[in-house]
Amino acid sequence: MSSxxxxxxxSGQGLRAEASACLLPTVNPAVAAVxxxxxxxxxxxxxxxxxxxxxxxxxxxxxxxxxxxxxxVSVGIIAWxxxxxxxxxxxxxxxxSLPYLESLTxxxxxxLSLAVSIAVTVLNESLGHIHAASLKWSLQxxxxxxxxxxxxxxxxxxxxxxxxxxxxxxxxxxxxxxYSSSSMMFLTPASNYGGASxxxxxxxxxxxxxxxxxxxxxxxxxxxxxxxxxxxxxxxxPTWSTNPITTVQACEETGSLQRVRxxxxxDVTEKSSLSNPQQPKSSQPSMLSSNRxxxxxxxxxxxxxxxxxxxxxxxxxxxxxDRFADATIAGxxxxxxxxxxxxxxxxxxxxxxxxxxxxxxxxxxxxSFALISTIQxxxxxxxxxxxxxxxxxxxxxxxxxxxxxxxxxxSTNSIIAACTSWQTAILFLVKALSHWVFGxxxxxxxxxxxxxxxxxxxxxxxxxxxFVIFLFAILATYMSMRRxxxxxxxxxxxxxxxxxxIDEWSLTLYWGHKTTGDVCHAGTSPKPLETVRMxxxxx
Numbered sequence: 001m002s003s004x005x006x007x008x009x010x011s012g013q014g015l016r017a018e019a020s021a022c023l024l025p026t027v028n029p030a031v032a033a034v035x036x037x038x039x040x041x042x043x044x045x046x047x048x049x050x051x052x053x054x055x056x057x058x059x060x061x062x063x064x065x066x067x068x069x070x071x072x073v074s075v076g077i078i079a080w081x082x083x084x085x086x087x088x089x090x091x092x093x094x095x096x097s098l099p100y101l102e103s104l105t106x107x108x109x110x111x112l113s114l115a116v117s118i119a120v121t122v123l124n125e126s127l128g129h130i131h132a133a134s135l136k137w138s139l140q141x142x143x144x145x146x147x148x149x150x151x152x153x154x155x156x157x158x159x160x161x162x163x164x165x166x167x168x169x170x171x172x173x174x175x176x177x178x179y180s181s182s183s184m185m186f187l188t189p190a191s192n193y194g195g196a197s198x199x200x201x202x203x204x205x206x207x208x209x210x211x212x213x214x215x216x217x218x219x220x221x222x223x224x225x226x227x228x229x230x231x232x233x234x235x236x237x238p239t240w241s242t243n244p245i246t247t248v249q250a251c252e253e254t255g256s257l258q259r260v261r262x263x264x265x266x267d268v269t270e271k272s273s274l275s276n277p278q279q280p281k282s283s284q285p286s287m288l289s290s291n292r293x294x295x296x297x298x299x300x301x302x303x304x305x306x307x308x309x310x311x312x313x314x315x316x317x318x319x320x321x322d323r324f325a326d327a328t329i330a331g332x333x334x335x336x337x338x339x340x341x342x343x344x345x346x347x348x349x350x351x352x353x354x355x356x357x358x359x360x361x362x363x364x365x366x367x368s369f370a371l372i373s374t375i376q377x378x379x380x381x382x383x384x385x386x387x388x389x390x391x392x393x394x395x396x397x398x399x400x401x402x403x404x405x406x407x408x409x410x411s412t413n414s415i416i417a418a419c420t421s422w423q424t425a426i427l428f429l430v431k432a433l434s435h436w437v438f439g440x441x442x443x444x445x446x447x448x449x450x451x452x453x454x455x456x457x458x459x460x461x462x463x464x465x466x467f468v469i470f471l472f473a474i475l476a477t478y479m480s481m482r483r484x485x486x487x488x489x490x491x492x493x494x495x496x497x498x499x500x501x502i503d504e505w506s507l508t509l510y511w512g513h514k515t516t517g518d519v520c521h522a523g524t525s526p527k528p529l530e531t532v533r534m535x536x537x538x539x
Contacts, residue, residue, distance in 0.1 A: 053249040054411040054507070056240030062415055063133075063240065066126040067232070070225040073123070077218030085211035088362060109186040109207045110337050110440070116182040117436040120217070121428060124175055127224040128152060129414075131171060133240055134231030135163045136247070140256055141236075148244035148493035149391035151293060153384060162231040171227050176380045177220030180373040181213040183439025210444075212365045216373075242414045244395045244493040249410075249505060251495060263500035264522045265538040267489035271497055277519045277537035280487030287392050288480040290492045294392060297385045298480050301473045304382055308469060312441075312462035318350050319459065338440055338458050350457040351445075364453040368444040371455075376438055383431050386476060390423040393479045395493030397421075402511035402524065403488050411507045423479065430472045437465045487532045 132152045138160035139145040153172045157163035186207045238250040251257035262275035269285045287294050319330055330348060338347035394417075402408040418424045441461035445454040484490055488511055491497040502509065503523035512529025515521040520536045532538065 053239060053246050053253065053505075054241050054243075055238065056246075056414055059240040059414045060237075063126065063130050064232075066123075067130060067225060067228055070123055070127060070221055070228075074218050074222035074225055077214060077221065081211050081214035081218055084209050084214055085362075088211055106207055107337070113182060113186060113439055114432075114436045116185060116217075117179070117439075118432045120178045120182045120221075121432040121435075123221055124178060124224065125428065127221075127228045129242075130228040131163075131224075131231055133237050134160065134228075134235040137235055137237050138163045138231075140251060140254075143256065145251070145256075146495065147291070147392075148242070148247045148395050148495060149388060151297075151385060151388050160231070160235060162227055162234050167227055167230075171224055172381070172384075174220040174223035174227075175384070176373055176377045177216045178224075179380050179435045180369065180376045181217035181220060183376065183435055183442075184369065184372055184444055185210060185213045185217065187443065187445060210365050210369070212362075212369045216369060240414065241410070242391075242394075242417065243398050243410045243412065244491070244495070244498055245398065245408060245410045245502065245509060247493075248495050248498045248502060252499060257495060257499050259499045259503065260496075262539045264503070265487075265489060265532075266497070266500065268491050268494040268497045271494065275539065277539040279537055280522075280532050280534050282485070282487065282534070284484040284486070284488070284490035286481050286483050287389070287396070287492055290490065290494070291388075291392060294389055294480055297388050298473075298476060300382050300385055301469070301476050304379070304469050305466060305473055307378075308462065308466040312459045312466060315350050315457045315462060316348070316459040319348050334460050336437070336440070336461070336464055338461055347458055348460055350459075352455045352457075353453065365444075368453055368455070372442060372444065375442065376435070379434060379438060383427070383434065386427060386430075386472070389476050389479055390427045392492045393423050394421055396484065396490060399491050399493075399498065400484060400486075400488055402509045403486060405528075407508040407510045407528070409508055426472070426475065430468060434465060434468050434472075437461060437468060441465055487534065 132150075135150065135152055135155060135157060136145060136148075138157035139150065139155065141160075142158045144158075153168045153175075155163075156165040156168060161167060186209055238254065239246050241247070248257065252259070260275065262277075265278040265280055266273060266275070267281075267284055268290045288298070333347040335347075338349075398408060398410075398417075400408075441458050441464070443456040443458070445456060489497070489501060491501065501511070501524070504525055506524075506526030508526060509524045510526070510528045511524050512522060513520065513532045514523045514525065514529060516536075519539045520533065522532050522538050
C-alpha cells in the first residue's frame with residue numbers, strides 16, 4: 001500500500017472516531033452511576049442514542065391543570081366549611097340543636113359519601129403523580145435513584161425540601177384527612193336520647209354536614225396542592241413519563257447512568273454478580289425475591305386482615321353479650337348499606353357514648369374527627385404502600401412488552417397507561433371502596449339536643465371491609481410471587497439492570513437474539529428480533 005493511501009486510511013479512521021465521539025453524551029465524572037451496587041468486571045459505556053426520549057409534556061399539562069383545579073376546589077371546600085360552621089353555631093337555631101339538610105336523606109347521603117370518596121381518590125392520585133415525579137428526579141440528583149418506582153411518602157430526598165421526610169409526613173397527614181373527611185362528612189343526628197338504652201335513640205330522616213370534616217377535606221387537598229406545587233417549581237423533571245425505559249434513557253443522557261457490557265442475560269437478582277456468560281432461564285424471579293420493600297408491604301397488607309377480623313368479632317361479641325345490652329341493637333339487616341330505618345330493618349350496631357367530655361357539638365365533632373382519622377390512618381398507609389407493588393408490576397409489564405408483537409411503547413401517555421392498567425384500576429377501586437365501607441362500619445353521631453358524642457360500630461360493614469382487604473391482599477400476593485415466563489431477564493424497574501439490557505434505543509423496542517458466536521449476544525432493536533436460543537451462552 002502506498003504511503004499516500006496509508007495516510008488517507010489513517011485520516012479517515014480519525015474522522016470517524018471524532019464523529020462517533022460527537023454523538024456520545026458528555027458524562028459528568030462527579031455524578032455517581034445509578035445502581036452502584038452492581039459489581040462486575042465488564043466495561044461501562046454510554047449508549048449512543050439518536051432517538052429523543054419522550055418528555056411526557058401532555059402528561060405534564062394534564063397534571064398542571066389538575067393542580068390548578070385542586071387549588072380552586074380546596075379553597076371552595078374551605079369556604080363551604082366555614083359557612084357550615086357558622087350555620088352550626090347560628091343564634092337562629094335552638095340551643096344545642098343541629099341544622100338539617102332537609103332535601104338529603106340518610107340513604108342519599110350514603111351514596112353521596114361514595115361519590116365524595118371516588119372524587120377524593122382521583123385528586124389524591126393526581127397530586128400524588130406530581131409529588132412522585134418530583135421525588136424521582138430529586139433522588140436522581142442525590143445519586144440514590146435505584147428503581148423507577150419508590151415508596152413516595154417513605155423516601156426522603158437530601159436536596160429537595162419539598163421531598164424531605166418532614167414534607168412527606170405533612171403530605172401523608174393531608175392524605176389521611178381527605179379520606180377521613182369523605183367517610184364522615186355527613187351524619188344523621190341522634191335524637192330522643194333517654195340515656196337508658198340504644199333502642200331509645202331515634203334518627204330523623206334528614207342528615208347534617210359536619211363542618212370539621214368539610215374543613216378537613218379542604219385543608220387536606222390544599223396541603224397536597226401546596227407541596228405538589230412546591231415540588232413542581234423546585235425540581236428539574238426531564239420526563240413526566242412513568243415508563244421505566246424512558247427513565248433509563250433520560251438518566252443515561254444526563255450522565256447519571258451507564259450501560260455495563262456483557263450483562264445481557266442477567267436479571268435484577270443478579271445485579272451484584274460478575275459479568276460472565278449466562279444461559280437463558282425459562283422463567284424469571286418474582287417481585288418478592290427482587291425487591292426487599294415489597295416484602296414489608298405484603299406483610300402490612302396481610303396484617304390488616306386479622307386486625308380487621310378481630311375488630312369485627314369484638315364488636316359482634318359485644319352486641320350478642322348481655323353485658324352491653326343497653327348499648328347495642330341486634331338487628332338482622334346484613335346488607336352492605338346499613339340502615340336505621342324501620343322499613344328496611346335495623347343493622348346490628350354497637351353504640352358507645354362519650355358522656356361527660358363535652359356538651360358542645362363543635363368540640364364533639366372535633367374529637368370524633370381526630371379519633372376516626374387516627375384509626376383510618378392505618379388503612380390509608382397500607383393502601384399507599386400497596387402502590388409500590390402495583391407500580392413494580394406495571395414496570396415489569398412495560399419491559400416485557402419488548403418480546404410481544406407490538407413491542408414496548410415508551411412514548412405511551414402515562415395517564416392513558418395508568419387508566420388502561422388493570423393493576424392501577426383495581427388499586428383505585430380498592431382505595432375508594434375500602435374508605436367508603438370504613439365510613440359505613442364506623443360512624444359518629446352527635447345528639448341534636450346536648451351535643452353528646454356517640455360512636456357507632458357496625459360489625460357487618462367491618463366484615464365487608466375485611467373481605468375487600470382480603471381479596472386485595474390475595475391479588476397483591478399473586479403480583480408479588482408470580483414468576484414471569486420466558487428468557488427475557490426480569491428487571492422490575494431496576495434502572496441499572498435495564499440499562500445493561502438495552503443496547504439500542506427506539507420509541508418502540510424489541511428484545512431478543514442479535515448475534516451468534518461462541519458467546520451470543522441479546523439486546524434491543526427497533527425491529528422484531530429472533531427468540532433467544534436456550535442452549536447458547538450470552539454475554
